[in-house]
Every structure is written in structure tokens, then in C-alpha cells.
Amino acid sequence: MSTPPDLLYTEEEEALRSAVRDLLTDHCRAAEVLARAETDTPHDLALWRRLAGTMGLAGLLVPEDRGGAGATHREAAVVLEELGRAVAPVPYLSSAVVATEALLACGDDELLGRLASGRAIGVLAVGLHLAPGDPFPRVRHADGTLHGELTGIADAAVADVLLVPADDGGLYAVEAGEATVNGQVSLDLTRPVATVRLDGAPARRVGAAGPAVRRALRAAAGLLASEQLGIADWTLTETVRYLKERKQFNRPLGGFQALKHRLARLWLEVVSLRAAARSAADALARGRDGEDGRDADVAVAVAQAYAAPVAVHAAEEALQLHGGIGMTWEHPVHLYLKRAKADSIAYGTAGAHHQALAGLVDLQAP
């Protein structure tokens, strides 16, 4: 805690936000996301190409001398806030954060460059539910090939390259065409999970799995808080807007004190989440240089322990306060609820992060 975290947004970060929001306003409308969710291709790869290719956002975390944009977790967090607000079905967190962080811990700059430029989508083949530091399943390695099955892998359906931990302690790159990827019917329609089956798939070792996976999951957990902030922000804003319009008993529903108080409490949770999410993003940005590693661990665990219940609460309140319309397939609020609930498991539950904190801040269990 040497210097306090910078919890604000810079002008550049606000400009980035506007650019992403404009793009999503034009190319990621709720009705389209919903229609796409029931097709064979729930991911929107055209949108991904605009974000990753045209806008160059896939390489934010990668230094310029390794083929990236040389930005930090602070900027990536702003992108994730906006993607969360739109429940955008793109593999940004999976590829531009998780797989990218794993590769940053390894030495394969060729593959890193492909991901950073958006030419390839990378996916770390580790279950979405795992927390930083959790043990993770590994497949069998034999003579340069991999054998085994992994489940619950987010966005694997659109991966070009899979990063797979193996039983020899290595992390291996496998071209997706060499693996059998089967989408699982997923709670979250906009970030579906899949099984990955490897039957002698040719694989190239890119580094050691342990540190790469740990680093990737820590960044994922920290930046997921910004996505959750986006979800909470959208659901609150939309609910307030709706309750000003919707009239029952000859007055706007938003004038009833019981509902006003619920929304005011929710607003307080959302502004608190903003501070927690900025703290995690800022700590990760500093931790990249090896300083304050422990501070980043604490900031990430705090943000993730706080974010998951807030995002779920915001989405649940949005549904309830929309009344019957909120229960329909047609209204987009369920997309946010499903994302929020899945996010509450992703990269460790609030409970898992509480347990991590017990060790980090010396509040030991009985």
C-alpha cells in the first residue's frame, strides 16, 4: 500500500470508452444478440474483427515490442465494462486477457503477436469456474501429442488456438482444427462453454503451465470485475429508466418509496463496485512490472469477492422490477442475469476469493 491506487479514468480511457460504446451501439443491439444466441454461432465474429482488428483492442495488454498496443489492464478494464454493458458475445476476456496473459508468462512471441493483432483467437483450456491458484486438470502428453478431455472451456467453440496444460507441467499450443470441440448447452447464452477432446493432437510446448495459468486467472478474476460493473451499470440504468416510464396505480412505479430505496441501495453498490474494479485494474497494471504483487492479489480478491454478488443482485433486481416483461424471452434482461450468474462462478466464486483473502490479510480460519 505504498501509493494509493488511481481510481479515476484518464481522458484517454474515457475516449476509448466512447469509441467502444459507439461501436457496440451500432453493431451489438440486444435483439441481435438474442437472435444469435439460439443459432449455431452464438459468437459474433464480425463484431470481434472490428474490436480486435480494426480498433486494435486485442493487443492492449501486450507490450509494443512484442507485437501489441502497449497499454495496461486499466484500458482493458474499460473495454470490458463496455462489453459487459452490451453482453457482447465476443471472446475478448478469453483471448485478449486470459490466453494473452498466459502467453505473456511464456516466451512464444509469434503466437502472442497473432493474438494481439486479432488474427487468431486464443483460449486457455482451463475450466471457467477455476479460481487463481486452484489446481487445474491436465491432459496426457506423449511424444509431442496430447490426449484427454477438458470441459467447461469458455469460448472454445471459436478458438483458433488452444493453450492446453499437460501432465508434464508444460503448456501446449494446439491448433483448434486438431481438437474436437463440442459446445455444451450453457447457462450463459453469450459466453457458452465447450468440451475439448484431444486424441493425439499435435502440440507445441510454449512454456510452463503453473505460472502461466496462475497469472492468467488472476488477471481474469481482476478484470472480470469490470465486466460485472458493466452488467450492473446497464441493468440499474435500464431499470431506473423503465420505472420512470412505467405507470401503475395512476403514477410512475419509480415514485413508490419501496422501489426508490431498492434502487438507491443498488446505486450505492454499483458506485462501490466501480471503486473496487478500478482498484483491481490499477493494481494489475502496476503488478505487471513485478512490484506490489501481493497488493494486486488482495485488490483482485477484494474486487471479485464484491463484484459477483453485486452484478447478480443488480440483474435480479432488474428482472423483478420489470415485472412480467422481465420474465419474457423477448426482453434482454435475462441475458444479463445469465451472464451475471455465470460470472459469479467464473474465475472463482466470491467464497473462493474470501478464502484467498483469509491467507492474504491474515484472518485465518479456526
Place this chain on the structure above:
Amino acid sequence: MTDSPLDAAGLRRRTRRFLAEHPPGSTDRLDFLRARFDAGLAWVHYPEGLGGLGAPRSLQAVVDDELQAANAPDNDPRRIGIGLGMAAPTILRYGTEEQKRRYLRPLWTGEELWCQLFSEPGAGSDLAALGTRAERDGDDWVVDGQKVWTSSAHLARWAILIARTDPDVPKHRGITYFICDMTDPGVEVRPLRQITGEAEFNEVFLTGVRIPDSRRLGEVGDGWRVAQTTLMNERVSIGGTALPREGGMIGKVAQTWRERPDLRTHDLHQRLLRLWVEAEVVRLTGERLRQQLAAGQPGPEGSAMKLAFARLNQEISGLEVELRGAEGLLYDDWTMRRPERVDFTGRDAGYRYLRAKGNSIEGGTSEILLNIVAERVLGLPPEPRTDKDVAWKDLAR
């Protein structure tokens, strides 16, 4: 003491020159404070001649750093918080020149303590419904009524007072703001004992108290507007300084947890970790608010921070009583006393638990603050106002 420009470097030079002329080590405390006021170094954003230099408020830190480095005495701001935080800004904004010259200097030096006569038994959240009457009699006003929740009333020389001067108009329009001499005949102060056993506050009975018209602040009937300045400053004063991690109530229970492994249970562990996270997030939210203020982009979070603090303090102190198990059945001392200042994190867990109950009532109840957030931040429709156009005397009571 002039010619240094009003930037940070100039103020630093000015402060050092002042310190050279009034060495703290060999100057009487009160003389030092009076001289500091007269040199314009009391509150630099106040006008010249009234303890300030008309400088930006942010530059006060420069002066304070220099004075602190020189081990200079301060005016014990926590002891005189009501004067500094509420009376002074109101006098500055609405007082006559004569009033400003009379009251601000001894207020700032702490020679004269102030208290606030606002709340009444019949006017809590609905403060504008207050019924203490002030009737004109020649050059005086004659005041009759009862005020409550007045801290420092038994020590104060002066009070800021709002009273009803016109019962025939709607409640907000018939109020006038006064400065009341607490030593005048007809002012009776009684301690108000609270659930902690002690009496931080008082009831104040006003019976035929004569206040000269020269002690009126603002126009007759304009007291509600004047009071807004006072109340706005009350809420601004919350969350002024950056807390370190575990800086508040959570630090106490975390310390107990670490020192007493024998008290730990799994259930308490889960609840403690959850509250630790919430306390850290509230701390970060306050830190973010301060950064916004420093960057000149004040956010609406300020009005809501008190909501968060109140709930957290209550939950954390409640957990700590439970954590203490058999010791939680005990209480340190029920003796009635009148503490000069309040420390929410002071004494033992039982006291903290009981005192924290007031956090969601004092300075605006959590229910009223939620209304304020809903209406002013979220733009939701206001509560129905059936009393807006009704004369005060015709209101239901």
C-alpha cells in the same frame, strides 16, 4: 506579512515568516492562535481580516504542513467541529460585517464554543415543521420551545438556532435563523442520556429567551434557506481524510480475531471476511470520491457514503460482540457521563455496537438519504408533498 503571492510557494514563505515572528515554543497557545487568525492563516479561503487571505481552499494544506512541522499548537478542530463546520460557513455567507467580526475569531480559536439548536421532539427528519416560536417584541425576539440532540449545549457560549416567526405561511417560509446566547436567562440545558449509558447530547428548553434582532442571520422568514448552508456543510465534513486499510471499525475486530484464536468459529469467519471486503470497498469508494474532488469532478457519491458507513459500522460492531462470546455478555460501564467528544471506535465492543445504532439516524436518517439518492441522483419522482401549500399552523400534528 504581505507581498508573498497567494500560491503554494508564497504561502509557505508567509507561514515560515509567521512562525519566525511567533515561535510556537515560546508563545502562549491562545496568543499563537489569535495571531494566526489575524495573519490570515486560520482558513486561507476565508476573506482577509476574517482569518483568511481569499486563497484557494486547497492551499490550506501548505499552511497546515508547515505549522505541523514546527510543532505549532492547533485549535483542536474536533472539539470545535460544530462551530467550524456548520456555524462558521453560515455566518460567513449570511452574516453582517459586524457579526462576522464579532463571532468568527473566537469561534476559530476555540475561545467560544458553538452548538446547534435545530432538531425538536416533533421535528426530526421533517425539520422544517419545527415549532419553537420566536415573536418580535421591540428590538428583540422572544423565543419559546424545546430543542433536542444538541451536543456541547452545556459547554457552548453560542448556538445557531432556527425558530418559527410566521405560523401563517407554509412551513419552509416562516422560519428565521438566529444566534442564541446560551448564557441568557431562559436557556435551560438538560443532559439526554442515550442507550450507551452516557449523554453526548442535551435537551435545551427555551423559555422567554430574548434575542436582539442584531443576532438574526439572514432575512426574516428566510431561515430555511440559511439553514441549507449549515446542513450542506454538515454532510461535506464526512469523509474528509483518507483512511488506511483496516482504518475504521473493521480494524478493531480484525485485531481481536488475530489475537484470540480461541474465539474463532467457521460461521464468524465467513461473516468477518465478507465484512472485511465490504469495509475495504467502502474505503476505496471514499478514496475514489476524494480523487474526484481533487480532480475538480465531484461525484454524487458523497451523499451516499454515510449510508454505507452506518450499515457497515453496525454490522461490524454487532459481529464483534458476538465474536467475544461470554465476554460479549458484559459491558464496560453504564455510568452516566458527558463526554466532550465522541469516538465511534472507542471503548469496548458493546459500546461500539450500541453507539453505531445512531449512525443511521444522526445527520440525516438512512431512509431520508435513500430518498435523496433516489431523487437527486437517479432522478426518480419525489415523495408526495401534501404540506407544501398548507400554513404551518394547519399541519397535522
